[in-house]
Amino acid sequence: MYIKNSALIILLAWSASPMLTWAHGSMSSPPSRQFYCKELRNNGGAHLNDPACKALFEVTPNAYYDWQSFAQGNANGNHQAVVPANLCSANRAEFNGVNATRNDWHVTEISPGADGKYTFIYDATAPHATRYFRTYLTKDSWNPSKPVTWADLEQVGDSSSFSAQSQYTWKGMLPTRANSRQVLFTVWQRSDSAEAFYSCSDIKISGAGTPPESGNPVPPIFSSPWVNATGSVTSITARSPLPVNTIVRLREFSSIGADIARYDYKVEPGKNSASQWSYELAKVINANSATTRVGKRDGQLVPQAVVSATENAIFTKNTARGSYYEIEYINGGNSIDPPGPGNFPAWKVSGGNYRAGDKVSHGGRNWRALNAHSTYGDPNWAPGIAQNLWSPI
Numbered sequence: 001m002y003i004k005n006s007a008l009i010i011l012l013a014w015s016a017s018p019m020l021t022w023a024h025g026s027m028s029s030p031p032s033r034q035f036y037c038k039e040l041r042n043n044g045g046a047h048l049n050d051p052a053c054k055a056l057f058e059v060t061p062n063a064y065y066d067w068q069s070f071a072q073g074n075a076n077g078n079h080q081a082v083v084p085a086n087l088c089s090a091n092r093a094e095f096n097g098v099n100a101t102r103n104d105w106h107v108t109e110i111s112p113g114a115d116g117k118y119t120f121i122y123d124a125t126a127p128h129a130t131r132y133f134r135t136y137l138t139k140d141s142w143n144p145s146k147p148v149t150w151a152d153l154e155q156v157g158d159s160s161s162f163s164a165q166s167q168y169t170w171k172g173m174l175p176t177r178a179n180s181r182q183v184l185f186t187v188w189q190r191s192d193s194a195e196a197f198y199s200c201s202d203i204k205i206s207g208a209g210t211p212p213e214s215g216n217p218v219p220p221i222f223s224s225p226w227v228n229a230t231g232s233v234t235s236i237t238a239r240s241p242l243p244v245n246t247i248v249r250l251r252e253f254s255s256i257g258a259d260i261a262r263y264d265y266k267v268e269p270g271k272n273s274a275s276q277w278s279y280e281l282a283k284v285i286n287a288n289s290a291t292t293r294v295g296k297r298d299g300q301l302v303p304q305a306v307v308s309a310t311e312n313a314i315f316t317k318n319t320a321r322g323s324y325y326e327i328e329y330i331n332g333g334n335s336i337d338p339p340g341p342g343n344f345p346a347w348k349v350s351g352g353n354y355r356a357g358d359k360v361s362h363g364g365r366n367w368r369a370l371n372a373h374s375t376y377g378d379p380n381w382a383p384g385i386a387q388n389l390w391s392p393i
Contacts, residue, residue: 027121027201030202034095055100055102056098068197070092080150087147103144120170122188132189133158134157134189135187136153136156138154140177167305169304228314235310236282249330251325251326254323263284275307326368352375
């Protein structure tokens with residue numbers, strides 16, 4: 001597990017008040033207002049180009065630092081009692097900017113799958129057992145120029161319970177509305193605590209009726225800040241099961257080969273199939289990195305990890321820095337060859353342009369480049385000979 005500032009996390013967990021614990025989260029697909037704006041700000045300050053997000057963090061800066069804390073500690077299912085007004089901020093004054101009545105909040109277009117259901121995804125920075133996720137949709141009588149109230153909402157979904165997870169996914173139906181632009185209000189009620197979390201997601205339901213009147217135009221649908229990674233490793237591709245206790249590590253390098261970050265998943269019993277360990281590693285990365293994301297975009301703003309051996313692509317926000325990635329497999333403290341069939345590209349005695357971390361095959365073995373370099377016909381630079389350039393895998 002990739003852990004940062006663990007001492008600080010322990011201290012905060014110990015000193016937190018009974019009102020709110022260190023378990024947090026928010027809707028990521030379709031993204032809540034605070035989740036979307038947080039993602040933009042993490043993308044090199046791109047929120048400055050979004051009027052609604054810019055205003056949100058100017059008025060209520062805590063909405064950025066505590067985007068996952070829109071909660072009431074004593075809800076226990078009594079949501080209208082603990083959040084009688086200011087629904088989008090969970091009736092918390094320090095997040096009040098998210099309640100602003102604006103027509104330029106980011107709108108996410110959603111459409112049903114082949115089964116007629118919509119997929120909802122919720123990211124949790126600290127996993128906890130869940131009683132339910134309850135979704136509400138604004139009625140056609142809702143006036144976008146006024147704050148969302150309980151009277152404006154119709155309950156449209158209630159998920160099943162979940163065990164503690166870092167990311168929750170469920171499916172549900174949405175009713176047709178005359179206006180395609182609506183607000184999806186989501187409640188996350190924990191089962192291991194009375195605490196509940198609240199969020200508003202601005203959505204456009206694909207194919208649902210006519211657009212709003214000209215006085216309430218649908219804001220443009222922004223493109224995702226996440227771009228596909230480049231380099232020799234662009235996905236978490238699992239070719240075979242792994243032995244239990246194997247450590248799978250994704251390493252992130254800068255364009256000059258500096259080691260930026262490492263994300264580890266130690267394979268657990270029952271989770272060693274190719275599709276499962278790929279998914280578990282992706283979840284570790286998504287929970288611990290603000291600049292790297294692994295999963296399947298599938299038309300969503302934020303790529304989401306999926307249980308698949310081949311569909312967890314790597315996305316990055318570090319395009320200016322030129323990050324690239326490598327995967328290591330460690331068992332018993334030693335690096336092991338990547339599982340499954342296939343070799344790395346053959347080493348080139350001439351015309352090879354290698355970066356630190358690149359992998360090649362040579363002399364019946366696989367090798368990893370230790371430094372960035374190019375080859376110009378000198379066989380003494382070959383793996384197995386140039387020990388300062390290559391290390392066996």
